[in-house]
Amino acid sequence: MEAVVVDNVSKTFRIATDPSDSLKERILRFRRTNYEEFAALRPLDLTIDQGETVGVLGHNGSGKSTLLKCIAGILTPTAGEVRVRGRLASLLELGAGFHHDLTGRENVYMNASFYGMSRRDVDAVFDDIVGFAELAQFIDEPVKHYSSGMYVRLGFAVAVNLDPDVLLVDEVLAVGDEVFQAKCISRIKQFQDEGRTIIFVTHDVETVRQICQRAIVLDHGQMVIDAHPSKSIRVFREYLHAHSPIDDPSSITESPVLFTDVRVRHANERSRRHLLPGESFTVEIDLHAAAPVERPVLAIEVGDPNGTPIFRVDTEDLGTPLRHLDGDHTVHIHVRNVELLDGEYPLNLTLSDRATGRVFDWREGSHQFEVANPTRATGLVALDVSVESDVEVKVDVDVDVEAAPRSPTE
Amino acid sequence: MSKRRTVLEHVRELASFRELLVNLTRKELTVRYQHSTLGFLWSMLQPVFLLVVYTAVFAILGAGFGKFSIWVLCGLLMWTFISTTLLTATTSITDNATLVGKVKFPRAVLPLASVAGALVHLGLQSIAFAGVLIVSRHSVDWAYMPLVPLAALTAALVVAGLAVIVAPMNVYARDTGHLLDLVVLGWFWATPILYQFERAATTLENNGLSRWLQMANPFTPVVITLQRAIYGSPTSIGDKRLVLLPDESVGWYAMWLVAISAIAVLVLAGALRFFDRAETNMAEAL
Numbered sequence: 001m002e003a004v005v006v007d008n009v010s011k012t013f014r015i016a017t018d019p020s021d022s023l024k025e026r027i028l029r030f031r032r033t034n035y036e037e038f039a040a041l042r043p044l045d046l047t048i049d050q051g052e053t054v055g056v057l058g059h060n061g062s063g064k065s066t067l068l069k070c071i072a073g074i075l076t077p078t079a080g081e082v083r084v085r086g087r088l089a090s091l092l093e094l095g096a097g098f099h100h101d102l103t104g105r106e107n108v109y110m111n112a113s114f115y116g117m118s119r120r121d122v123d124a125v126f127d128d129i130v131g132f133a134e135l136a137q138f139i140d141e142p143v144k145h146y147s148s149g150m151y152v153r154l155g156f157a158v159a160v161n162l163d164p165d166v167l168l169v170d171e172v173l174a175v176g177d178e179v180f181q182a183k184c185i186s187r188i189k190q191f192q193d194e195g196r197t198i199i200f201v202t203h204d205v206e207t208v209r210q211i212c213q214r215a216i217v218l219d220h221g222q223m224v225i226d227a228h229p230s231k232s233i234r235v236f237r238e239y240l241h242a243h244s245p246i247d248d249p250s251s252i253t254e255s256p257v258l259f260t261d262v263r264v265r266h267a268n269e270r271s272r273r274h275l276l277p278g279e280s281f282t283v284e285i286d287l288h289a290a291a292p293v294e295r296p297v298l299a300i301e302v303g304d305p306n307g308t309p310i311f312r313v314d315t316e317d318l319g320t321p322l323r324h325l326d327g328d329h330t331v332h333i334h335v336r337n338v339e340l341l342d343g344e345y346p347l348n349l350t351l352s353d354r355a356t357g358r359v360f361d362w363r364e365g366s367h368q369f370e371v372a373n374p375t376r377a378t379g380l381v382a383l384d385v386s387v388e389s390d391v392e393v394k395v396d397v398d399v400d401v402e403a404a405p406r407s408p409t410e
Numbered sequence: 411m412s413k414r415r416t417v418l419e420h421v422r423e424l425a426s427f428r429e430l431l432v433n434l435t436r437k438e439l440t441v442r443y444q445h446s447t448l449g450f451l452w453s454m455l456q457p458v459f460l461l462v463v464y465t466a467v468f469a470i471l472g473a474g475f476g477k478f479s480i481w482v483l484c485g486l487l488m489w490t491f492i493s494t495t496l497l498t499a500t501t502s503i504t505d506n507a508t509l510v511g512k513v514k515f516p517r518a519v520l521p522l523a524s525v526a527g528a529l530v531h532l533g534l535q536s537i538a539f540a541g542v543l544i545v546s547r548h549s550v551d552w553a554y555m556p557l558v559p560l561a562a563l564t565a566a567l568v569v570a571g572l573a574v575i576v577a578p579m580n581v582y583a584r585d586t587g588h589l590l591d592l593v594v595l596g597w598f599w600a601t602p603i604l605y606q607f608e609r610a611a612t613t614l615e616n617n618g619l620s621r622w623l624q625m626a627n628p629f630t631p632v633v634i635t636l637q638r639a640i641y642g643s644p645t646s647i648g649d650k651r652l653v654l655l656p657d658e659s660v661g662w663y664a665m666w667l668v669a670i671s672a673i674a675v676l677v678l679a680g681a682l683r684f685f686d687r688a689e690t691n692m693a694e695a696l
Contacts, residue, residue: 013694072514074510074511074512075693075694076690076691090513092512093508093512096509097509097512097513099441102441110437113427113429113430113433114430116429117429118429
């Protein structure tokens with residue numbers, strides 16, 4: 001059964017080239033305002049069956065929020081029609097519909113009434129909402145004192161507890177902490193089991209891979225692909241990361257070369273998982289080229305434990321180009337003398353076309369290396385530091401150590 | 411383009427969102443009184459204070475007639491309701507721009523919540539006014555008192571229609587509010603609140619015009635009904651016997667209110683139709 005039908009929907013925004021909202025201007029020019037038209041959505045068809053979870057991928061300005069707002073009924077399509085079966089709940093922005101001066105409790109009732117729910121309906125699920133949001137302690141506080149995480153928890157808790165048939169989620173979950181995100185994902189999975197329909201807009205391809213049965217990619221207001229997430233994600237990556245708009249969706253082809261296996265290895269891996277500062281490791285990459293590929297670029301990026309990139313280099317930069325790939329190959333990337341301190345450092349690997357920038361394959365954060373630091377230094381980089389001075393050096397005796405002397409056997 | 415719905419469908423949808431109307435109204439009142447110690451008592455203090463001021467000022471000026479301050483308050487409290495509704499309704503959508511852009515709900519609830527909020531306010535002020543009347547041992551005309559709620563309903567219907575028109579207007583032309591300030595001011599002086607109906611009627615007749623021209627202002631029947639009932643007499647109380655109001659029956663006053671209400675309902679229906687059209691592009695115009 002169809003839950004959401006987007007029937008040939010397009011949306012054109014008119015942007016006044018001489019913006020003025022005043023009555024005087026309006027009367028003087030009376031409908032002669034100069035507009036520039038901007039097509040946010042080109043005619044688009046999308047049918048989502050009941051119980052499906054569909055991911056919507058696209059970079060900023062691709063029209064994904066416009067599509068979601070048209071489905072939610074906030075925007076009226078310029079042409080075409082949207083049909084939704086059943087109750088629709090949407091989470092389009094952090095704390096949208098919350099009033100700062102009202103308490104969490106008042107906002108729950110307020111928010112629910114935006115969906116046409118009565119006080120009695122909300123009373124029945126109020127405890128579930130508060131419990132899910134983990135805000136029992138703060139529910140009678142004005143929400144202006146809430147953190148952004150608390151906002152999103154309450155917003156999500158209200159939306160999922162209103163018994164919607166269709167749930168629209170736009171990015172907002174990224175704000176919550178990891179524990180809450182995991183909870184949201186598991187709740188979304190429960191939703192799926194209950195046969196509800198979910199439309200999920202995000203940049204985060206891993207979430208799409210994890211929870212969606214289908215994903216569409218939008219680019220410049222057009223639907224580029226509507227397929228299984230793994231295929232859509234690849235298209236999203238391949239084409240959109242090349243920063244070139246997709247003019248002809250039929251030009252999308254299978255990637256000629258893919259990673260078949262990636263391993264991170266080091267000399268002492270038999271005795272311990274981690275590296276010590278200053279040790280080396282190797283990334284072994286197995287590639288399979290279904291067709292001959294000339295000189296692709298293999299890039300490696302290292303992130304800090306928070307995922308912020310701290311290093312990037314590729315085979316061209318290093319002067320060791322991969323001249324010609326055909327069939328199976330193994331590439332070793334040696335990273336020597338890793339003078340880093342404690343943490344798990346994620347690795348990103350990208351294989352792309354040298355000329356067009358098209359991404360053939362990539363691994364993002366799926367592999368990492370770990371460093372355990374035996375010294376007491378803290379931070380990110382293991383610098384070689386010693387101290388010299390004309391002050392007499394006296395080694396401090398640690399009080400704790402004196403109070404509890406180590407056993408002589410140690 | 412999707413089919414345009416009928417007014418009846420619009421009303422039905424609004425009716426299913428009455429809980430939202432209640433919550434928005436409550437929000438408006440909560441937020442208004444949140445940081446004040448006396449809270450809604452401020453609303454109630456206003457008529458008491460006005461009564462004292464008018465009594466003092468007109469005693470000093472020697473203007474007006476007997477119990478002039480009570481006369482003035484009959485119309486002034488109603489006018490406060492009318493003007494606050496119109497002015498808050500104007501910005502009701504633009505002030506909630508983020509809401510309109512992010513959440514779907516029938517937008518007409520916003521101006522209607524302004525009407526409801528002001529109505530609660532009027533209720534509180536009426537209680538205070540009643541208290542003042544009891545304390546000052548003023549006797550109302552009980553025969554006309556049943557018309558008071560009908561007059562309030564009439565005013566609310568007229569104002570609701572106007573609120574539903576001005577709110578979307580302000581979305582597309584932001585200086586509607588400034589224009590409305592002037593309109594409200596002019597309208598105030600066109601309504602017999604600080605002067606008496608019969609005085610204006612005489613002036614009109616001296617200029618060869620009909621005295622009933624005043625009734626073209628829908629708030630005139632509302633205000634003169636309140637004056638007739640609460641001030642309690644068609645002529646001034648005290649030494650100078652001034653004719654203030656048409657000396658007509660309860661039925662006559664009721665007839666006017668019913669007629670105005672009927673027109674107001676039609677205007678409201680038209681306003682909802684206009685609103686429906688304006689609602690289409692509202693989210694992006696904000």
